[in-house]
Amino acid sequence: MRARLLALAAPMLMAQTIPADKPVLVPDVSQRDIEIAYSFTGAELLLFGAILYPGGRTPRGEAPADIVVVVKGPTQPVLVREKEKVAGIWVNAHSQRYSSAPSFYALASSRPIERIVDERTRAIYELGLGSLQLSPGAGTISAVQERFQRGLVDLKRRGGLYVEAPQAVEITDGVLYRARLTIPARVPVGRFTAETFLIRDGRVLAAAVRDIDIRKSGFERFVARAAERSSILYGLTAVALSVLLGWTAGQIARRV
Secondary structure, three states, X not given: OHHHHHHHHHHHHHHOOOOOOOOEEEEEEOOOEEEEOOOOOOEEEEEEEEEEOHHHOOOOOOOOOEEEEEEEOOEEEEEEEEEEEEOXXXXXXXXXXXXXXXXXXEEXXXXXXXXXXXXXXXXXXXXXXXXXXXXXXXXXXXXXXXXXXHHHHHXXXXXXXXXXXXXXXXXXXXXXXXXXXXXXXXXXXXXXXXXXXXXXXXEEEEEEEEEEEEEEOHHHHHHHHHHHHOHHHHHHHHHHXXXXXXXXXXXXXXXX
């Protein structure tokens, strides 16, 4: 595996200009295009790369560096509703709207993120589920915002769309790294980003980004495009098909 990673990273290593005093990250992903068909049950994404140090040598006498990889999906507005039991019945009570919450978020790190960077740095780079900037609506009390944010993160986590994988990054000889993350079957489509951070002593020394496109294919892609480009015609067609199928089922039931 180590030889394979070196072979894959070699063309990119030759194209890099290394600063005199700062390390450089050369990341890549096993799949830059993921197609979702009717039989899609998820995918395993391999994130790997190399750390280029000035002079081509790993620093000695310093604490080992950590690698953190964050995969994010496109942001989308989200409405979170809180249910409340009234007269023995669960009904929608309070709600909170977020204008830009990531549709997918996965973090892999060489150690638990709390042991790598402090709270301020986590907030700046959105490292960890507790540090996401979800852009809640104005005028909401801070305590209420925190409650709804915890609820949203919990819902996404249970659906496999928000993931934290501490110690999922393997670093070899202080130079090569790799991590595996699972893309669930319910993943939304769009442009994803895989951002890699090199961190030592709580400071971000380098960062690099790779894009990942996740899109539908086959009949699913046709349906999605039809719904997006011709929403009225798509809606009328769906209603007509529903009526036709219902009528057909009724005729069959009468004859049986």
